[in-house]
Amino acid sequence: MATSENKMADTGEKLFIGKGEQPAWLTLGLANRHGLVTGATGTGKTVSLQVMAEGFSRAGVPVFAADIKGDLSGIAEVGEPKDFILKRATAMGLAFQPDEFSTVFWDVFGEQGHPVRATVSEMGPLLLSRMMDLNDVQEGVLNIAFRVADEQGLLLLDMKDLRAILSFVAEHAADLTTQYGNVSKQTVGTIQRQLLVLENQGGARFFGEPALALKDFMKTDSDGRGIVNILVADKLMESPRLYATFLLWMLSELFEELPEVGDPPKPKLVFFFDEAHLLFNDAPKALMDKIEQVVRLIRSKGVGVYFVTQNPIDVPDKVLAQLGNRVQHALRAFTPRDQKAVAAAAQTFRPNPKLDTTKVITELGKGEALVSFLEGNGTPAMVERVMVRPPAGRIGPITPEERKAIMSKSPVKGKYDTTVDSESASEMLQKRVAETAAPAEGPAGGGGGGGVLAQIGAIVATIFGTNVKRGKLSTGQVIARSVTRTVTNQVAGNVAASVGKSLGGAMGSSVGRALVRGALGGLLRR
Structure with a gap:
């Protein structure tokens, strides 16, 4: 049994995913050729995703995955050796070893994980x-x-x-x-x-700073295992367009930031995109072109993208052609449309003479899948019916207390938790408006009191309507003008005294009074 168990364990070059007549191996050197995990609700897609994520993590490959229902969070806690798990492991010659994986939780809303922001x-x-x-x-x-x-x-x-x-x-x-x-x-x-x-x-x-640094997704723990990054998406899924666009933004940023590496021995990051059909629903041509470009070219950046959805026909043909590693769980054929979908799914596999793929898709039990991974020369292997290995981590969600404990030890604790409001367009435009609205001020002091006169003229023109034609004045402005005439001499005298101090003696007082009266009188005589 020990020899058989060793044969069914992950190696440094490939991951053991399941076993039928033959073991199903996912080659790490071809894992960046992308993949597809499909199947009806409740057929085991999440468990298959968890098995693959655990394998990548053990191989030192960081993982990012969206968790729609919370079930994937169990990967952070030690698995439980339940009877059905032990039975499945024994049947495929695998010694079940409970395990846990270093996990970082992220949440756009900052409630069940570290906030995720972009500018x-x-x-x-x-x-x-x-x-x-x-x-x-x-x-x-x-x-x-x-x-x-x-x-x-x-x-x-x-x-x-x-x-x-x-x-x-x-x-x-x-x-x-x-x-x-x-x-x-x-x-x-x-x-x-x-x-x-x-x-x-x-x-x-979602929008603001500190913005997410994608390098924080691409880390390993102290044991050399890849960090599993889980996006808590149960609430985010209430806004499907926001969810899909956010994940596409992440892919685009990875594509823009990462250098070309060709085909590395193992991926630098594996990205699982759950509910992938949301990405393509009603997408305009410009966006579809961008998605196709990113999927086609991001492979050479060392990133593997795995779409998770119910049926292969949810994915456009141009994108589907880029997905070399396939895991197909059961589909149901209750209606003519369902039957067409089953036939289309079967046609995406390399045929196996021993299997009627169309028929088997509808007969698969929970945990079973049709699998076709890329072989050494980059071509798809013939489709095989396999039982997916049991996960080593817990199956099902963790508790709020367990999540809190994990976050308290997170390697990015404190980095994104507080919003930073830097000076940006809003503040800069407000400053421009304030500067434009501020009255022009002359130099303080000398210059014959020009600054004082300018301010008096502006106040009189604005408040009392002296820059408006007589026929356009309101009753209040007429009264204000009369009052202004009455106090003109008093204002003139006060300002003249101020100006006179600068010019000196009686001459200064006389000149100042003449200047003020000239300015105010000219305004009031309009």
């Missing part, structure tokens, strides 16, 4: 448009807003910055239209309303 600039207009469900015209105006912010040197970090630049664009719509194309206040208003919807969905918590 508005990092998200960019394309993904923001997808997040807010904007049409082409609205997306074009959002692109103009980003362009203006860039040219004006305005940092777009959080929601209030985005609101501020949109307001700036609306105020200068006429000028911007001649330079960039049609910009209407109505379109900006529509974007602002969609932004409000996004805020109500919790988007405001």
Whole structure:
């Protein structure tokens, strides 16, 4: 038995996933060729995901996975040797060894994990448009807003910055239209309303600083095992568009930041994208092109992407063609549409003469799967029916107390927990408005009291309406003008005394009085 157990254990080059007539091995050197885990609800997709995540972690490969229902969190705690687990392990010649894996929890809302943030600039207009469900015209105006912010040197970090630049664009719509194309206040208003919807969905918590440093996903623990990063997504899934766009942003950032490495002996990171169909639902062509590009090229950055969904037909053909490692759990064929989906799923595998793939897909039991991984030369192996090995970690969710204890020992504890509000577009635009509105002041002191006169003239013109034609004056302004005439001599005398001190003696007093009377009198005689 010991020899058989050793044969069924992970090696430094491949992971043991399950066993049928033949063992099912996932080769680490081909794991960055991406993969697909599919099956109906309750057929064992989450357990298969956990088994693969544990294998990658043991091999020193960091993992990122979205946890929709909370079940994947059990990977952080020691597994329990229950009867059905021991029975399955024994049947495939595997010695069950309970284990736990170093885990970091993340949460966009900062409630069950460390906050995950990105800046508005990092998200960019394309993904923001997808997040807010904007049409082409609205997306074009959002692109103009980003362009203006860039040219004006305005940092777009959080929601209030985005609101501020949109307001700036609306105020200068006429000028911007001649330079960039049609910009209407109505379109900006529509974007602002969609932004409000996004805020109500919790988007405001996602945008800001400190922004996520992706290198924090790509760490190993003190034993050399890959850290398992779990995104708590039960609440995030209430806003499917926000969930899908956030994960796509992460993939895009990895693609932009990581250097080319070709085909490494093992991936630098494996990314599991659960409920993957949300990424493709109603996606515009520009976004689909970006997704296809990222999936096709991120392989050479050493990142493996594994989509998890119910049926292969949920994934567009161009993306599906990039997914070489397949795990297919049971599908049900209750309706004609279901039957077509089963047939389509069967056709995605390399045929096995010993299996009627279409029939077997509907007969698979819980924990069973049809598996086809890439072989040494990069071609798919023939499909095999296998029983997936039991996870070494706990199956099912952890308790709030266990989660709290794990977070207290997290390697990123304190790094992202407090929001930082840096000076950015909102504050910079407010300063510009304040500087423009401030009255122009001359130099203090000499100069014949020019600064004083300018202020008096501005006050009189604004408050008492002296810069308005007589026929346009209100009753209050007429009364104010009469009162002003009455006090003119008194004001003149006071200011003249001040000016006189500067000029000296009776001559200064006389000159000062003449200047003030001339200024006020000229205004009041209009």
